[in-house]
Amino acid sequence: VPEFLLLTGCKQLVTLRGSAPRCGAAMRELGIIKNGALLIRDGRIAAIGSEAHVKRAARKLPPKDRKRIRELNAQGAVALPGFVDSHTHLVFPASRAEEYELRIAGATYEQIAAAGGGILSTVSKLRKASPASLRQRALASLTYMAAHGATTVEAKSGYGLDAPSELKILRLHRELAKAQPLDIVSTFLGAHVPPPEYRDCPDDYVELLCRRLIPQVATAHLAEYCDVFCDRGAFTLDQSRRILTAARACGMGLRLHAEQLTHTGAAQLALELHAASADHLEQINSDDIRALAASDVTCTLLPGCCFHLGLQHYAPARALVEAGAIVALATDFNPGTSPTLNMQMILSLACTQMRMTPAEAVAAATINAAYSLGRADRIGSLEVGKFADLALFAVEDYREIPYYFGVNHCTTTIKKGQIVWNRR
Ligand SMILES: [Zn+2]
Numbered sequence: 001v002p003e004f005l006l007l008t009g010c011k012q013l014v015t016l017r018g019s020a021p022r023c024g025a026a027m028r029e030l031g032i033i034k035n036g037a038l039l040i041r042d043g044r045i046a047a048i049g050s051e052a053h054v055k056r057a058a059r060k061l062p063p064k065d066r067k068r069i070r071e072l073n074a075q076g077a078v079a080l081p082g083f084v085d086s087h088t089h090l091v092f093p094a095s096r097a098e099e100y101e102l103r104i105a106g107a108t109y110e111q112i113a114a115a116g117g118g119i120l121s122t123v124s125k126l127r128k129a130s131p132a133s134l135r136q137r138a139l140a141s142l143t144y145m146a147a148h149g150a151t152t153v154e155a156k157s158g159y160g161l162d163a164p165s166e167l168k169i170l171r172l173h174r175e176l177a178k179a180q181p182l183d184i185v186s187t188f189l190g191a192h193v194p195p196p197e198y199r200d201c202p203d204d205y206v207e208l209l210c211r212r213l214i215p216q217v218a219t220a221h222l223a224e225y226c227d228v229f230c231d232r233g234a235f236t237l238d239q240s241r242r243i244l245t246a247a248r249a250c251g252m253g254l255r256l257h258a259e260q261l262t263h264t265g266a267a268q269l270a271l272e273l274h275a276a277s278a279d280h281l282e283q284i285n286s287d288d289i290r291a292l293a294a295s296d297v298t299c300t301l302l303p304g305c306c307f308h309l310g311l312q313h314y315a316p317a318r319a320l321v322e323a324g325a326i327v328a329l330a331t332d333f334n335p336g337t338s339p340t341l342n343m344q345m346i347l348s349l350a351c352t353q354m355r356m357t358p359a360e361a362v363a364a365a366t367i368n369a370a371y372s373l374g375r376a377d378r379i380g381s382l383e384v385g386k387f388a389d390l391a392l393f394a395v396e397d398y399r400e401i402p403y404y405f406g407v408n409h410c411t412t413t414i415k416k417g418q419i420v421w422n423r424r
Helices: 024-028 053-061 097-104 111-114 119-128 131-147 164-180 202-219 237-249 266-272 284-291 303-309 317-323 343-353 358-365 368-372
Strands: 004-014 034-039 044-051 069-081 082-087 150-156 183-189 226-231 253-258 277-280 298-301 326-329 390-394 410-415 419-422
Touching: 024 317, 024 358, 034 069, 034 358, 044 053, 044 410, 053 069, 053 150, 069 082, 097 111, 119 164, 131 150, 131 164, 131 410, 131 419, 150 368, 150 390, 150 410, 164 183, 164 202, 183 202, 183 237, 202 237, 202 277, 226 237, 237 253, 253 326, 266 277, 266 284, 284 317, 298 368, 303 343, 317 326, 317 343, 326 343, 326 358, 326 368, 343 358, 358 368
Parallel strands: 004 069, 082 150, 150 183, 183 226, 226 253, 253 277, 277 298, 298 326
Antiparallel strands: 004 034, 034 044, 069 390, 390 410, 410 419
């Protein structure tokens, strides 16, 4: 029995229809329909356009289907494709609020890590945490993400750093995908930092990843992508190449934490290995920008990180957009450097700190992020045949979403045609 939902009363229906991904000036073409409407059939968009056009399409349905149409009036809200949060560390055991205070007092991220804090403090807690407690925390985060307009979330492992704990996280990704409505794209980040047991022989850990863990993860289909943190204090360029080459041989897509703290050559490695995405990119130079812009590697920028760490130097978003790179935005939700799961706040930071226009930020947070996850044919824009993944915001103009910063404008989130969040 088909299910229908007719959404009317959208003051602006921001479709992002057309080619994907969006680059350069095309990032500012959002395909906005004024007073738009949408007809959803079985979770997919069946008609979209002016209210008159969509109502006409609804009237053409057979009478038995017409009776099944539920109507939702957006009451003048702005509708966007659901946010695609394409870089998160969803599963972790506890906040690191104590470090937040240390950092405010002047300690750097690396000083905190050297003193036994940082990623490894989260690792030791996660290894001891029960799957049930991790699951409860992650479910709460996903509910909050949906309430802020996200409909698809990429999730990385990387706080386990041994076989049982990494597999515990990846299995949880699979469970979470079934237990709640948002889509979860699972990424294996066993190469987050070398684990404490391998401090003096990180190459042995790289061997373990390449020979045992990556093949095991790939065979069990526990992750679609493999990611590496290539930086000072994490993995070298050569180690990163070995890990990602092993993952590619197992059929996994590739992502990289690249050029965040220091310039390592990781952006060039992303190009060399045809990675889906190079993320962070705070330290890239003009050669990197030119090369990335000429490629189809998505540049995923994470301004929440610089904001939370109180850093002045953000990734050069303006130069990347103007060079024609595929730019995406994500929260980087994690307990150490970006404890936010609000994509609206990321849009605000992209606009004020990286000088992206509101339109560019919207394109980066939807269609381009969907592209980086290999899903631009299904999500990221509002077009006939795509999944009805969208969010309604109580503003009069889409630019007010980043403009009125730090509050949640999202009133309704729809995932595959189902209302999964409603403020009223
Ligand atoms: Zn990250």
